[in-house]
Amino acid sequence: MRHLLGIEGWRRDELEAVLDRARAHLPGGPDTTHLLRGKVVANLFFEDSTRTRTSFHMAARGLGAGVLDWSPSGSSTSKGETLLDTARNIEATGPVAIVMRHRSSGAPHLVAKHVRCVVINAGDGTHEHPSQALLDAFTLRQRWGSLDGRTVLIVGDILHSRVARSNLWCLKALGARVIVCGPPTLVPPGLEALGAEVTHNLDAVLPQADAVMCLRLQLERMSEAFLPSTREYSRLFGLTTAREERMKAGALVMHPGPINRGLELAPAVADGARSVILEQVSNGVAVRRAILEVCTS
Amino acid sequence: MSATVLFRRGRVIDPRNGVDGVRDVLVRDGKVAEVSDTPLPVPPGAEVVEAAGRWVLPGFIDLHVHLREPGEEGKETVLTGCRAAVAGGFTAVVAMPNTKVVNDSGLVTELVLSRARAANLCHVYPAGAITKGLKGEELAETGELVSSGCVAITDDGRPVMNAALMRRALQYATMFGVPVMVHEEDLTLSAGGAMHEGSVSTRLGLRGIPASAEVAMVARDLVLLEETKGRLHIAHVSCEGSVRLIREAKRRGLFVTAEATPHHVILDDRAVGDYDTHAKMAPPLRADRDVEALREALVDGTIDAIATDHAPHGVLDKQVEFEKGINGIVGLETALGLTLELVHAGLLDAKRAVELLTHGPAKAFGLPGGHLAPGAPADITVVDPLEEWTVDAHRFYSRSRNTPFHGRKQKGRVVQTWVSGRKVYADGQVKESR
Numbered sequence: 001m002r003h004l005l006g007i008e009g010w011r012r013d014e015l016e017a018v019l020d021r022a023r024a025h026l027p028g029g030p031d032t033t034h035l036l037r038g039k040v041v042a043n044l045f046f047e048d049s050t051r052t053r054t055s056f057h058m059a060a061r062g063l064g065a066g067v068l069d070w071s072p073s074g075s076s077t078s079k080g081e082t083l084l085d086t087a088r089n090i091e092a093t094g095p096v097a098i099v100m101r102h103r104s105s106g107a108p109h110l111v112a113k114h115v116r117c118v119v120i121n122a123g124d125g126t127h128e129h130p131s132q133a134l135l136d137a138f139t140l141r142q143r144w145g146s147l148d149g150r151t152v153l154i155v156g157d158i159l160h161s162r163v164a165r166s167n168l169w170c171l172k173a174l175g176a177r178v179i180v181c182g183p184p185t186l187v188p189p190g191l192e193a194l195g196a197e198v199t200h201n202l203d204a205v206l207p208q209a210d211a212v213m214c215l216r217l218q219l220e221r222m223s224e225a226f227l228p229s230t231r232e233y234s235r236l237f238g239l240t241t242a243r244e245e246r247m248k249a250g251a252l253v254m255h256p257g258p259i260n261r262g263l264e265l266a267p268a269v270a271d272g273a274r275s276v277i278l279e280q281v282s283n284g285v286a287v288r289r290a291i292l293e294v295c296t297s
Numbered sequence: 298m299s300a301t302v303l304f305r306r307g308r309v310i311d312p313r314n315g316v317d318g319v320r321d322v323l324v325r326d327g328k329v330a331e332v333s334d335t336p337l338p339v340p341p342g343a344e345v346v347e348a349a350g351r352w353v354l355p356g357f358i359d360l361h362v363h364l365r366e367p368g369e370e371g372k373e374t375v376l377t378g379c380r381a382a383v384a385g386g387f388t389a390v391v392a393m394p395n396t397k398v399v400n401d402s403g404l405v406t407e408l409v410l411s412r413a414r415a416a417n418l419c420h421v422y423p424a425g426a427i428t429k430g431l432k433g434e435e436l437a438e439t440g441e442l443v444s445s446g447c448v449a450i451t452d453d454g455r456p457v458m459n460a461a462l463m464r465r466a467l468q469y470a471t472m473f474g475v476p477v478m479v480h481e482e483d484l485t486l487s488a489g490g491a492m493h494e495g496s497v498s499t500r501l502g503l504r505g506i507p508a509s510a511e512v513a514m515v516a517r518d519l520v521l522l523e524e525t526k527g528r529l530h531i532a533h534v535s536c537e538g539s540v541r542l543i544r545e546a547k548r549r550g551l552f553v554t555a556e557a558t559p560h561h562v563i564l565d566d567r568a569v570g571d572y573d574t575h576a577k578m579a580p581p582l583r584a585d586r587d588v589e590a591l592r593e594a595l596v597d598g599t600i601d602a603i604a605t606d607h608a609p610h611g612v613l614d615k616q617v618e619f620e621k622g623i624n625g626i627v628g629l630e631t632a633l634g635l636t637l638e639l640v641h642a643g644l645l646d647a648k649r650a651v652e653l654l655t656h657g658p659a660k661a662f663g664l665p666g667g668h669l670a671p672g673a674p675a676d677i678t679v680v681d682p683l684e685e686w687t688v689d690a691h692r693f694y695s696r697s698r699n700t701p702f703h704g705r706k707q708k709g710r711v712v713q714t715w716v717s718g719r720k721v722y723a724d725g726q727v728k729e730s731r
Binding site for chain 2 (some may be wrong): 008082102109110124125126162165188189190191193194
């Protein structure tokens with residue numbers, strides 16, 4: 001048994017083992033409903049989520065597990081119960097794994113120190129979103145076979161993105177070059193030390209990318225004046241149809257969702273031939289089955 | 298209580314008086330009577346402390362301690378804080394005013410002093426608030442606070458964001474000769490931050506507090522200090538930029554003093570590890586270059602004192618999500634060991650280390666003690682510089698256990714603490730006399 005708290009710290013061969021295993025969980029694969037039969041997976045989502053929550057739910061059911069879907073509304077957290085008490089109480093009901101999303105970076109790490117079952121991070125604050133990074137890497141491997149020598153450009157609000165951090169670790173571990181691009185106010189310091197190349201000029205690096213991963217601009221944070229306007233952001237960092245034309249032949253467009261259409265990504269690009277956005281979602285279930293299988297085995 | 302005590306053949310380090318060598322120290326009636334480089338005869342009835350191989354030092358003075366009383370007695374009281382102090386070799390502590398009720402009036406000052414008298418362990422010097430209720434809106438009654446016994450004014454825990462008010466505080470305090478002690482943090486720059494802004498905060502996905510949040514306020518207050526000809530003490534300096542500004546201000550003759558905590562000179566932001574709330578504090582643990590700058594500042598005199606910012610908190614304040622964790626750690630019982638780490642590593646000489654714990658703080662706040670000349674208060678700390686031990690938070694005298702140093706190996710330990718000629722700590726035990 002092993003927690004999945006983040007991609008940081010996982011070796012390449014360990015990541016590849018999960019990705020290789022995910023292939024067996026694609027639609028049409030062998031029956032895997034016996035793998036967690038009689039077990040329960042607890043989904044603790046302290047924060048709203050559509051894709052990840054549904055995907056983990058489907059993944060657990062696909063492995064034969066029962067799913068405890070927990071959310072803070074109507075729970076004892078509204079009465080002031082601490083995170084640890086909530087987690088311990090859920091653990092006491094006997095799940096094999098806790099899948100957890102929380103708005104605070106590091107919250108799953110705290111829980112993992114105090115429970116005996118597996119903890120899987122389904123997104124913590126602005127830290128990591130490891131299952132998203134794995135499904136992104138899985139999608140790229142499906143297209144390319146290997147990530148070695150490929151360049152992935154991550155564009156947008158890097159500061160507030162847990163997807164960017166997990167992808168940075170994951171893509172680097174799998175052999176890709178990673179460039180991150182965004183306005184200086186939305187790019188945190190020290191990314192170079194973590195292995196990324198940093199630029200604020202999208203047009204300069206766009207032609208180098210084999211895949212462009214657009215991140216959601218977190219509009220709820222706009223009140224803090226990270227940007228003068230969404231209009232200016234879109235002009236400088238939006239993946240418009242004009243920019244798409246300057247991309248490498250065959251280069252892919254990705255987005256972890258939800259998309260602000262017309263802002264970080266033009267609708268025609270989001271739905272265009274380069275886009276693998278819905279493949280990412282579909283692959284998510286297979287990858288999360290593999291995560292549950294590997295972590296609980 | 299023994300009226301006469303002879304400390305025999307210890308290494309006396311008394312930086313103010315230029316002493317560093319084997320001496321006998323005779324204490325009579327609560328004061329130092331004689332310091333001699335030749336053995337003194339044992340006076341009749343005297344208690345003899347055989348100090349060969351040990352350091353006999355002026356009692357340590359901590360300019361920055363949170364005793365939590367009144368209001369948060371579950372975390373600490375004046376009594377438990379004093380026990381922790383003497384166990385750590387401190388014979389005097391300055392108590393911060395951010396209690397609940399805030400010490401912004403003579404009544405609260407007198408309450409703290411009466412609790413200290415009842416504890417009867419070490420000297421407690423209250424600091425009063427700069428502004429009423431620490432709200433940063435109106436000046437508290439500095440005159441009343443000082444006449445009631447406050448030795449400094451500070452809104453510690455919070456900065457005075459209003460520059461005009463800060464200017465007036467510096468001007469007004471000049472009437473009373475007390476330092477204005479400042480927690481330097483521009484709240485618009487630190488807002489939402491949980492740790493130092495740098496590659497570690499980026500890796501952990503935690504909102505960072507840039508060094509500029511401190512440095513900008515230090516710059517502002519030094520400008521105001523120069524204009525007002527006041528007296529400024531900068532608490533818990535944490536960054537290279539602040540050190541540079543303070544050094545330059547001292548060179549120009551401004552009346553500025555500064556302190557650094559042991560944790561800021563020992564740990565950097567990597568100590569946060571995987572979200573360890575015991576490494577969460579304000580100001581946050583900074584980058585390694587900041588730690589390096591602080592160490593240089595300890596050596597060259599830019600920093601005047603080592604102060605612990607002893608900040609007791611309960612388990613529930615720390616066993617939470619990192620962003621929710623309350624800032625601060627306890628420090629009284631680990632200060633000496635951490636300071637000696639620098640000495641044993643050759644980064645700080647023993648005399649300067651002792652100065653930072655004794656004469657440095659005494660001079661910064663104009664407090665009695667901090668040296669061992671005849672006539673000085675017999676506040677004495679005896680240290681075994683070679684004793685190896687392991688920090689065990691469960692054995693702290695403080696009511697709280699929040700420290701990142703639990704389990705850390707230390708070399709050098711306080712073996713006895715004497716206050717006004719009375720033994721208050723020895724053999725690992727606080728000696729109460731109430």
